[in-house]
Amino acid sequence: MKDVGSSNGEMMRRGRVEVVCGSMFSGKTEELIRRLRRAQFARQKVEIFKPAIDVRYSEEEVVSHEGTSIPSTPVDSSASILLMTQESDVVGIDEAQFFDEHIVEVCNELAARGIRVIVAGLDLDFKGVPFGPMPALLAIADEVTKVHAICVRCGALAYISHRIVAGEKQVLLGEKQEYEPLCRECYAEIVNSKSSNSK
Secondary structure (H helix, E strand, O other): OEEEEOOOOOEEEOOEEEEEEEOOOOOHHHHHHHHHHHHHHOOOOEEEEEEOOOOOOOOOEEEOOOOOEEEOEEEOOOHHHHHOOOOOOEEEEOOHHHOOOOHHHHHHHHHHOOOEEEEEEEOEOOOOOEOOOHHHHHHHOOEEEEOOOEOOOOOOEOOEEEEOOOOOOOOOOOOOOOEEEEOHHHHHHHHHHHHHHOO
């Protein structure tokens, strides 16, 4: 991935941070995998990471809801990523919302080394609150792509991953049995209905 000419005739790499965000079932991981495979096809050295806690489909692969997969390295902390990317051209990171806050520094450091960093994650949690380090990642990104699921109730573009099982913990790994994508209006209706019923 060498694309910038230097004064002595050598080529330098241009680092950047790309963030793909949106609700669940919006195609974030699918888009991450698409970009990483394109880089692999171009014979670039690609490293892919995901949080070790995400074992929904596979312990060692990044897997989309559609079933597309790519080999990855599960890590417990963002610091581990820096240790394993010395020779990388492209680094992919899935489910970034589950990482510690230092993931922001890690992405900046990788970009400073001339590495293209592609990050995918949920921008909002099930209550509509910005999720973990995602707001900071969006702020430092060179490019942000927001993808959308379809609201299961009205067919509009989804805004949030609504949790349909009990529980207040922010982190609850789940699928269609636990979450549904909803637009802003349908989500507001549910929240208002719950509020009325609790009075």
